[in-house]
Amino acid sequence: MNLRDLIDQVRKAGHLVEVNTPTCPDPEMARLVYRYDGRPVLFDNVSGYPGWRVLAGVASTREYFAMALNVPVEGLIHKLVAALEKPVAPPVVQDAPCQEVVESDVDLTRLPILRHFPSDGGPYVTAGILVVNDPDYGRNVSFHRLLRLDERRFAARVVEKRGTDTALSKSMGALPVAICIGNSLPVLLAASMSPPMGVDELAVANALSPVSVVPCHTIPLHVPSDCELVLEGHLTRTSAPEGPFVDLTETMDFVRRGPVIEIDCITHRHDPIYQALLPGKLEHKLLMGMPKEPTILAAVSRVCHCTNVVITPGGASWLHAVVQIEKKGSEDGRAAIQAAFQGHGSLKHVVVVDTDVNPYDPLEVEWAIATRFQADRNLLILTDQPGSSLDPSGVHEPGKKARTAKMGLDATIPWGADRVAFEKVRY
Ligand SMILES: Cc1cc2nc3c(=O)[nH]c(=O)nc-3n(C[C@H](O)[C@H](O)[C@H](O)COP(=O)(O)O)c2cc1C
Structure with a gap:
């Protein structure tokens, strides 16, 4: 089930909190997401970002995962085991909702990226998944928090020796990367898994619930076709301070240096939904733990x-x-x-x-x-x-x-x- 179908389902079930009054991503939204922790919140009127909606909290209970995967809560673990055992390569399509609008004039300050705490290092992308290609192991998909540095650049937190770090360490120059935001729960769940190297997380996602992929415009990577927003660019060999940032344990993570990502092209839907998650709260916890x-x-x-x-x-x-x-x-x-x-x-x-x-x-x-x-x-x-x-x-x-x-x-x-x-x- 894709993200929009899930939003419809949780709306029908009476769980969706819809905020129609103008709300600012810095830091008013985080406060409201915190207040409604455990329920999806959709901001229809984002101050300063016409045309955008913002969603958070859609992965904050096991019931929403059960809905998205069409199994009872107790069946979730067995569904994950089965998908990890038998991943299915996703089909490739040529037309996709995530590419309805293509912007080569990149300005990351036009995206409603939330700042969660005044003490954070800046506005952070928290629900973005990074797609990279490893020359030996193939596609790797994983979450990385991204600190927006300016109109074109992020600093990423890339934990050592995992998929992204391994691929980056092999690249002589810049490593193409696609940052996908606004994903279905099966894609988010698969991205947070660490299957053995060589297992494609999007094939795991496709085994959980059908997912197709589309080629990017400027880099040789494929991304989930029905996500909301894709940032195409390169992970570079330069680094910048990343942090502070409130992390999973609800304590402040310190400043480290992280690799810089440069964005060259943005694609999105006509009426895009920017997806965020509040660090340390239920959604972050479930995606890490499950x-x-x-x-x-x-x-x-x-x-x-x-x-x-x-x-x-x-x-x-x-x-x-x-x-x-x-x-x-x-x-x-x-x-x-x-x-x-x-x-x-x-x-x-x-x-x-x-x-x-x-x-x-x-x-x-x-x-x-x-x-x-x-x-x-x-x-x-x-x-x-x-x-x-x-x-x-x-x-x-x-x-x-x-x-x-x-x-x-x-x-x-x-x-x-x-x-x-x-x-x-x-x-
Ligand atoms: C919400 C969320 C945020 C995460 N943030 C980061 C991060 O900032 N940096 C990082 O290296 N891993 C982060 N992770 C963990 C990776 O996504 C996870 O370990 C991933 O499965 C690594 O996969 P790999 O071993 O295939 O690279 C996060 C996970 C979740 C669920």
């Missing part, structure tokens, strides 16, 4: 029978997970903890529960810890592990992977115990 659920599920399934995995928003949707297993042996809980850390390298704390505990409900998970867990028997602590760059409590040294302690709680019913003593009564 793609890690299938990778943890796959890792835990290698050691025991794993029935579900939920990355929880209280753990910044990155550092905490609940793993649900059907226990078939005394060591399953402990094995599941170790495997979960393999399935998501940035995971810091994990709770393992039985199938009678709803992993989406924090009260039920805490109940399982309260009634099934003993710290001297069921706690696994690992010291000095590779950790997340996003966790301010980790040990961070420039140029080195962050270090952290990790903890796993086996909150499953002890093997061989009388289950009746542990199972919740039915009221």
Whole structure:
């Protein structure tokens, strides 16, 4: 389902907040998106940017993903697993809505790019996905926050050793890049995944829900044909200060140098919708965390029978997970903890529960810890592990992977115990 169809669906369901009064992208919009966190907000009247609408929050609950992928919420993880296992190359079309208007006279200040906090380094593109081509691995698609520097340039945050960084490090000069904004949820979800190198994220998106691609005007890349806006340009070998920026953990990320992107051509729809997301809030969290659920599920399934995995928003949707297993042996809980850390390298704390505990409900998970867990028997602590760059409590040294302690709680019913003593009564 494309973005516009989803907007219609959430409007019909009565979830869409439509703001018709003039609203400014700096910083009035961010305040309203924050107020309605968990609901899509469409700004129909953007002060200073005639012809543009702005959308945020459309990826802020699992229900919207379920709507877009036409599966129940509990089925999402299995849909992701299936798409990762069998990506389908997207068909190429020659005419596309995202190219209805072509502008070679580039001026990025004409786009309603939000500034989220007065302390941010400037206006930031937050829901843009970057398409690049790696000479060895082919197309790579991923999210990168982009600080607008001036009329033609951005500074990008490009995490080392991932797809974009790997492709850039191989290019002798500038690397062609297409920045796509206003994407369907399947495309956004696929872009936030890290499948093995060589797997095309747009083929994963197409396996989730049909997506076609169109050739760009000025660079040898293809982009999702029904996105709203495409910025065609080059990632350069020059860098500029990038930050500060409030990130996933809702704490301030510091200033680093990031590669500069120069834009040569802009294409968009006749009546474009600029898509934004509020850093650190539900939409950012879900898009970061959900793609890690299938990778943890796959890792835990290698050691025991794993029935579900939920990355929880209280753990910044990155550092905490609940793993649900059907226990078939005394060591399953402990094995599941170790495997979960393999399935998501940035995971810091994990709770393992039985199938009678709803992993989406924090009260039920805490109940399982309260009634099934003993710290001297069921706690696994690992010291000095590779950790997340996003966790301010980790040990961070420039140029080195962050270090952290990790903890796993086996909150499953002890093997061989009388289950009746542990199972919740039915009221
Ligand atoms: C909303 C959102 C924002 C992100 N911002 C960045 C970013 O600024 N820089 C970055 O390197 N990765 C960022 N990521 C993570 C990458 O998109 C993600 O790790 C991606 O899957 C990397 O894929 P790759 O390993 O194929 O390159 C972000 C992810 C999400 C969901």
